Amino acid sequence: MSGDGRRGRGGWLRFTKMHGLGNDFMVVDAITQPVQLEASQIRSMADRHLGVGFDQLLMVEPPERPDVDFRYRIFNADGSEVQQCGNGARCFARFVRDQQLTRQHRIRVQTATGIMTLEVTKKGLVRVDMGVPELAPAAIPFAADEQAVTYPITVDGQELSIATVSMGNPHGVLVVDDVDTAPVESLGPLIEAHPRFPARANAGFMQVVAPDRIRLRVFERGVGETRACGSGACAAVVAGRLRGLLSERVTVELLGGPLTISWPGDGAAVTMEGPATRVFEGRIKPPGDGRRSRQGGGRPQNNRKKKGNA
């Protein structure tokens, strides 16, 4: 990945531990320190007993194009590089301001699939333009002959009705009666690895409380169940609106707390607003030596066409 293979003095890597509603991150500044990490090293640092412990590692890199402020890279706890992390985007905005890498309130970042605008609000929350959702099966990617609001899918011998949405990363969304009793532990991993999701998927379990309020649990690709999933909240609202169940602006209640998600409808971007919290600063010597055989560090999980959201 980025950097020239050397790390900071003595091989120590500076990081900041952050979270968005309990979805937690190791945030690494790859601008003021050289960083090169292999997928195996990310997996080791993700370990909650032997490493830092996190759901995702977020990398802050210099911009690769003149119309953005930073490059934003995301790695799941299993070491896979992915295209989107909504809770991470909020923490990214707080991080680059706290570290004085920018003084801007509106920050444009380039991800593996597009450009996002992050805005730190006067209330200290962060508003993120999450881009226009993709619904075509090929964009998710999901095996289906044509686009539909929901698809029949067999999981563990059960016939389910699943919606699929890409926010840059793939989501399968189920409607359930009660998230507290939803089969997240049993069905989550089976949906994540279902053969109809060739790039795997994040599995959302959505309970509609009212047109402007849902409860949501997410079994995240490459991690497992997290306390919150920002892109999952966006995907659930899109899926719910397409089913005629939800209004334009929805409060999404996740295990870790609420997000406000707005989606005017087809062709429009999804907006997410919520908190970003810094927990501690630290240094770690990544296990092993990043200079051994270069891996791609995990290919982006699916090739959503590149486009700006501006």
Ligand SMILES: N[C@H](CCC[C@H](N)C(=O)O)C(=O)O
């Ligand atoms: N597990 C996700 C990436 C992180 C998404 C989540 N943490 C968020 O806040 O959007 C994936 O493999 O697509």
